[in-house]
Amino acid sequence: MMQKIKEYWKRSAFYEPAALLQKKLEDHRNFSASVFLFGAFLGVVLWVWDYITDPSGAMDTIGYRLLFLILLFVYWLIRRMNNPYLLATAALIVILITLADYMVILTYLKLGMLYGIAGFMFYMLLPPIALQAFPLLVNVMSIVTMAIFPHIIALLGFADGFEHENYAVLIWPAAIVAIMIQYFYAKEYHTRYELEKALQKLSYTDMLSGLYNRRYFMQIYEKELERAKRIKYSVTLLIVDIDRFKAVNDHYGHPTGDKVIQKIAEIFRQELRMSDTAARIGGEEFGILLPETPLESALAIADRLQMKVASNTLSTDGNPLPSFTVSIGAASFPDTDTTLLYTSADQALYRAKEEGRNRVVAFCNMDVGENMM
Numbered sequence: 530m531m532q533k534i535k536e537y538w539k540r541s542a543f544y545e546p547a548a549l550l551q552k553k554l555e556d557h558r559n560f561s562a563s564v565f566l567f568g569a570f571l572g573v574v575l576w577v578w579d580y581i582t583d584p585s586g587a588m589d590t591i592g593y594r595l596l597f598l599i600l601l602f603v604y605w606l607i608r609r610m611n612n613p614y615l616l617a618t619a620a621l622i623v624i625l626i627t628l629a630d631y632m633v634i635l636t637y638l639k640l641g642m643l644y645g646i647a648g649f650m651f652y653m654l655l656p657p658i659a660l661q662a663f664p665l666l667v668n669v670m671s672i673v674t675m676a677i678f679p680h681i682i683a684l685l686g687f688a689d690g691f692e693h694e695n696y697a698v699l700i701w702p703a704a705i706v707a708i709m710i711q712y713f714y715a716k717e718y719h720t721r722y723e724l725e726k727a728l729q730k731l732s733y734t735d736m737l738s739g740l741y742n743r744r745y746f747m748q749i750y751e752k753e754l755e756r757a758k759r760i761k762y763s764v765t766l767l768i769v770d771i772d773r774f775k776a777v778n779d780h781y782g783h784p785t786g787d788k789v790i791q792k793i794a795e796i797f798r799q800e801l802r803m804s805d806t807a808a809r810i811g812g813e814e815f816g817i818l819l820p821e822t823p824l825e826s827a828l829a830i831a832d833r834l835q836m837k838v839a840s841n842t843l844s845t846d847g848n849p850l851p852s853f854t855v856s857i858g859a860a861s862f863p864d865t866d867t868t869l870l871y872t873s874a875d876q877a878l879y880r881a882k883e884e885g886r887n888r889v890v891a892f893c894n895m896d897v898g899e900n901m902m
Contacts (some may be wrong), residue, residue, distance in 0.1 A: 543666040545715070549722050550613045550664055557662035562607040564659035565600045565620070572597025572627060582645075583638040590634045597630065599623055607662070617663035621671045625678055628652055632679055632688040642690040646699060649679060653703040657710045665715035669708050676704040735809040737787055738794035746808030746816050753806075753820055754867045765827035765861040766874045767817040769793075769834070772854045772886040774813035781850065786813075788843055789853050796837050801830070824861035824891055831857045831889040839887060854887035864893060 545553075576594040579587035603620045610616050631648060635641035652675050656668045679700075683691035733745030741749070750766070757764040771777075771789060778786040790813065797807040797817065806818040817834075819827045835857055843850045858878025865873045877892035884890065 542712070542716070543664075543669075545664055545719065549719060551611070552722060553718065554611065554613045554616070554662045558607055561659050561662045562604045564655075565604040565607065568627075568655075568659070569598050569600035569604065572600065572631075579634065579638060582641065586638040586641070589637045593630050593634045593637075597627055599626060613663050614667065617660065617667040617671070620660065620663070621667075621674065624652065624655060624671070624675065628675060628678055629682055629687070632682050632691070636687075636689055642688070642692060646692065646696055649696065649700050650703055653700060653707045657707050657714070660711075661714065661718075665711060668711045668715075672704050672707050672711065676700055738790050738809045738815075740794050740797065740815070741806065741808035743808060743810040743816075746806065746810055746818070749806050750816070750818055750871070753818055754862065754870065757820070757862055758867060761863075762821050763823040763861055763863065765819040765822045765824055765859060766870050767819065767827065767831050767834075768810075768858045768871075768874045768878045769815040769817065769855050770857075770878055770882070771813040772856055772882075774853075777853065785843070785850065792841060792843055793838055793855065796834065796841065800834055800837060822861075824859065824864055824893075827859055827861060828889060828891055831859055835887070835889050856881040856886045857889045858892065859889060860892040 573594050576587060576591060579590045579594070600623060603623050606616055606619055628649075631645075635645040635648075638645065653672065655675070656672050660668045660671060679688070679691065679696060680693060682688050683693065733741055735742040753764055771793065774786060774789070777789060790809070793815070794807075794809070797815070801807055801817065802819075804820055806820075808816050810816040819830060822830070835855055839852060839854045842852055856878060858874045858876065858881055860870050860873035860877060862870055873892040877890040880892075881888050881890040
């Protein structure tokens with residue numbers, strides 16, 4: 530039952546993935562915080578409107594106007610918290626407090642309920658303007674709640690003179706428009722987010738293998754080495770090269786060579802861990818970064834990859850191809866300095882090819898050792 534509910538929710542118009550919500554929050558954080566900051570001071574400054582409307586009654590609204598400074602609490606939360614649902618809940622609670630406060634202010638002013646009813650329109654503007662950083666469902670619920678809330682406050686006897694019909698005629702159409710604005714903006718943002726995500730993936734993906742490309746791999750490589758030096762843990766680099774790949778292309782054609790690359794990439798995806806990073810860094814060369822992995826453990830992984838590749842076969846036009854193999858060079862930090870890690874792994878790969886290919890060779894500071902397959 531719960532699984533069906535989750536599937537239905539993911540197909541609904543209100544579903545927004547967690548990554549999207551986080552991106553939405555980061556994109557709109559500063560703007561939303563600024564709106565609440567502005568709202569806090571606007572709520573206080575509008576005491577001038579109270580004074581113009583009713584100089585005598587305005588003296589009783591000073592404390593209530595200062596209560597609008599509670600909006601600064603939302604400003605503070607938005608700048609520091611990262612949970613969009615908790616932030617939206619806190620924002621709605623504070624908005625409702627200021628809405629109730631505004632209704633009380635109107636009761637202190639002569640004809641306040643008559644002239645002040647248009648002020649409720651400001652609250653209908655808040656979600657489309659200030660709450661764009663939060664989930665669509667929460668925003669829609671916020672608009673409906675804010676529209677209903679004055680009715681409830683008045684029915685409870687806290688807002689004498691509140692005109693339900695005039696309020697409803699003014700606010701509910703505005704609430705519907707606000708919901709429509711929220712919905713279409715959220716859908717447009719979702720579409721733009723998916724497009725940007727697809728473009729970003731294209732920018733760091735090698736189109737033939739489906740692995741990361743060299744540029745992105747080197748970014749991850751630099752960051753991982755910095756983290757390894759800072760936290761003091763092992764990280765191992767494997768450089769993998771397809772043996773005699775030029776001969777495969779020359780004899781069987783480039784389409785077959787492409788299939789070999791794709792098959793090896795598939796093996797990497799199957800055999801490597803989620804924390805590992807694999808990329809195609811050259812024509813027939815691959816890089817694999819194994820974080821928090823000492824050399825001994827990395828060699829076991831490299832051996833498994835080397836044997837898995839050697840045991841696979843491909844066919845073209847119904848005819849089986851000869852088996853293909855890879856040579857692998859490995860170097861590990863802290864056994865090797867980070868500035869020499871890539872060069873060391875490359876030297877180990879060169880040694881593997883000199884020794885006859887189809888093998889794993891590890892680089893060490895003192896010597897170069899190899900595991901023969």
